[in-house]
Amino acid sequence: MQTPPQRLTLSTVFLLTVPPLLWAGNAVVGRLVRELVSPLTLNFVRWVIAFALLLPLAWAVLRPASPMWAHWKRYALLGLLGIGSYNAFQYLALQTSTPINVTLVGSSVPLWMLATGAIFFGARIGAREIAGSLLSMLGVLLVLCRGEWRQLLGLQLVPGDLYMILGTIAWAFYSWTLARTREPQAVRQDWAAFLMAQMVFGLAWSxxxxxxxxxxxxxYLVPGWPLFAALAFIGIGPAVLAYRCWGSGVQRAGPQAASFFMNLTPLFAALLSAAFLREPPHWYHGAAFALIVGGIVVSSRR
Known part of the structure; x- marks a missing residue:
């Protein structure tokens, strides 16, 4: 029997706040080291570090008798869409776009989730979901046109914007694949085994x-302590610690309540960008954030 969601306690709020903070830090660090390591190499090294950290906790999932191997096609697809594609597109996006823009465009995942579900997975979309999607899409368009609606007539996206849109679409497919198929109980009940099952294939794709x-x-790859420090952070924090905290928080609060904490990511990205990159947010970032959050609230209400 599934445990019903609990009330939001301080410890649960902490667990659900840590991941968006770390994921925002991942975007800022990816921007900081863009001249030290090429994006796809950065993604690969990140998951090599995460794999090494996770191995002592989940080595059993790699044994020949592990139930994971009977479902290898599923985990190969999940590894491609999540670890292999989404994270690679994000680091590619950070070559030419700011962490604020990248995380705000990434916040449009619910919009792509609805579209992907309706077109490819036969999901039904109600009026609330459509209204919420339109609000979120307005927020994304506001970011893409940099607050000047007239620019939409001759809009020219930077490569980073396009890469992040592709990344959010990949994450939408990842989420639907995760929701519509089931893995063995031995893997599902152990967060480390569940992440390792995806990581072993995602690492191969990366x-x-x-x-x-x-x-x-x-x-290119420029060795040195700045790059080593950055790799240590993104390999430990966003890749392992964030997933652990997020899994525990979702189990306590439930996925619907937890989903609203994801929208803290662009807020944290704006604060960290101003502190470390001297890239202060503009008025349209705040307006886009409000539209995206508003869209998700509208589409999630029952």
């Missing part, structure tokens, strides 16, 4: 993409 980057482009 390695293939990084190899292609070094083969086809002018890939």
């Amino acid at each position: 390695g293939v993409f990084a190899a292609g980057e070094w083969t086809l482009t002018d890939a």
Whole structure:
């Protein structure tokens, strides 16, 4: 029997606040090191570190007798869409776009979730969901046109905006695949095993993409303590610790209540960008944040 969601206690709020803070930090750090390491290589090294950290906790899932291998196609797809694609698109986006823009566009995931569900998974969309999606889409458009609606007539997106849109679509497919299929209980009940089952295949996809980057482009990696410190942070914090806190928080509060904490990510990104990148937020960032959150609130009400 599934445990009903509990009231939001201080400890639960803490668990659900840590992940968006770390994910915002991931965007800021990715922007900081864009001249030290190429994006697909950064994604690969990040997950190599996370894999090494997780291995002592979830090594059993890699055994030949593990139930994961009977569902390898599912985990290979999840690894491609989540670890392999979404994170790679995010680091690609940060080459030419700011962390505030990237996280705000990433907050449009509910919009793409509705569209993906309706087109590819047969989900029904009600009037509230449509209204909420329109509000969220207005917020995304406000970011893309930098607060000048007239620019939409001749809108020219920077590559980072397009990459992040592709990343959110990949995450929507990842989420629907996760929701519509089931993994073995032995894997689902253990957060480390569940993450490792995806990571082992996602790491392979990331390695293939990084190899292609070094083969086809002018890939680069500049060793030194700034890069090592950045890799340590994104390998430990956003890749492992955030997933652990998020899983515990969702179990306590339920996915619907927890989903609203995701919208703290662009807020934290704005604060961290102003502190470390000297990229202060503009008025349209606040307006877009309000529209996106408002859209999610409208679509989630019953």
